[in-house]
Amino acid sequence: MNIPEEKQKEMLWTMLLSRRFEDELAELCKIEGKIPGMTILSTGQEAVGSGACAALAPEDVIISNHRSHNHLLAKGADPNALMAEIYCKRTGCNKGKSGTLHLAVPEVNAPCTSTVVGAGPPIAVGQAFAQQYKGEQRVTVCFFGDGAAAEGSVHEAMNLAALWRLPVIFICENNVYAGAQRYEEHAPNPSMADRATAYAMPGEAVDGNDALAVYQAVRDARERALAGEGPSLIECKTYRCRGHGEADPQHYQPKEEICAWQEKCPIPRLRDDLLSQGLITPEEVRDMEARAEAVVKEAVRFAEDSPFPNPEEALEDVLVA
Numbered sequence: 410m411n412i413p414e415e416k417q418k419e420m421l422w423t424m425l426l427s428r429r430f431e432d433e434l435a436e437l438c439k440i441e442g443k444i445p446g447m448t449i450l451s452t453g454q455e456a457v458g459s460g461a462c463a464a465l466a467p468e469d470v471i472i473s474n475h476r477s478h479n480h481l482l483a484k485g486a487d488p489n490a491l492m493a494e495i496y497c498k499r500t501g502c503n504k505g506k507s508g509t510l511h512l513a514v515p516e517v518n519a520p521c522t523s524t525v526v527g528a529g530p531p532i533a534v535g536q537a538f539a540q541q542y543k544g545e546q547r548v549t550v551c552f553f554g555d556g557a558a559a560e561g562s563v564h565e566a567m568n569l570a571a572l573w574r575l576p577v578i579f580i581c582e583n584n585v586y587a588g589a590q591r592y593e594e595h596a597p598n599p600s601m602a603d604r605a606t607a608y609a610m611p612g613e614a615v616d617g618n619d620a621l622a623v624y625q626a627v628r629d630a631r632e633r634a635l636a637g638e639g640p641s642l643i644e645c646k647t648y649r650c651r652g653h654g655e656a657d658p659q660h661y662q663p664k665e666e667i668c669a670w671q672e673k674c675p676i677p678r679l680r681d682d683l684l685s686q687g688l689i690t691p692e693e694v695r696d697m698e699a700r701a702e703a704v705v706k707e708a709v710r711f712a713e714d715s716p717f718p719n720p721e722e723a724l725e726d727v728l729v730a
């Protein structure tokens with residue numbers, strides 16, 4: 410597949426970091442009052458953000474949704490500032506004002522995540538329009554769910570992006586569920602990627618638990634976008650292994666289905682692939698795991714030790730037009 414060794418290791422690292430970060434959040438949110446708001450995790454879906462972001466340059470932009478931790482960590486967000494923001498502390502990447510659901514990390518070109526379902530694609534199209542208008546050599550990636558794909562805003566965004574040949578890559582993270590609703594309850598066509606045909610753009614479905622396949626598809630789409638060939642739609646077929654949020658008991662998800670997908674976990678898959686090719690040693694894997702543990706421990710300490718913002722700070726950084 411011709412993927413540089415360092416990129417493959419980077420994908421394994423960001424998946425391990427993301428999993429450890431979210432496993433910690435899964436525990437923290439059980440402590441009353443610790444984490445304000447909902448806790449929405451991407452456990453089992455890490456190959457999507459990690460594979461995609463490894464194929465991007467630092468100047469490329471990502472727009473994400475409510476399930477954003479993996480996307481942001483894979484794009485290089487500082488785990489300390491991210492954790493502090495999730496705690497709504499003043500040292501957080503948004504000074505404690507966004508919490509987990511509206512995180513923004515402009516330093517890594519992740520200016521917006523929105524929990525408004527379907528809000529991301531029009532924002533990504535605006536971003537890509539600006540890039541094209543200014544003649545910049547960079548692209549915008551938009552992560553959204555299969556549920557979001559049913560929103561009118563997503564169709565409008567794809568239509569305009571294709572019409573104006575904008576440098577945007579639509580990544581539909583098809584994790585089978587939108588809240589408690591299964592994919593086939595809201596989408597008549599089993600292929601989300603097929604929708605690309607309607608907008609005359611390339612559409613491809615990939616195994617969303619295979620970081621290397623995601624990387625390859627995004628790398629190709631990025632090359633097309635930079636060559637002026639416009640947008641692409643990539644459907645990453647994956648599975649939501651936890652509830653919609655941590656308070657969701659998942660009673661509507663068949664146990665056997667969850668177990669079958671846990672078996673397809675993207676992390677051991679890439680790890681074993683790298684080990685069998687001799688691209689990584691068992692010791693390096695252990696080091697990566699220990700590093701992820703240490704980074705997350707430090708992020709929690711940083712968040713815990715940080716102050717909450719003062720109430721009057723709510724009025725700072727507010728844009729009044």
Ligand SMILES: Cc1ncc(C[n+]2csc(CCOP(=O)(O)OP(=O)(O)O)c2C)c(N)n1
Binds near residue numbers: 476554584
């Ligand atoms: C406009 C809007 N409608 C409904 C909701 C409530 N809501 C939050 S997440 C969600 C499900 C989204 O599913 P999907 O886009 O597939 O993403 P996933 O949660 O599976 O990652 C819904 C309905 C919302 N936040 N915004």
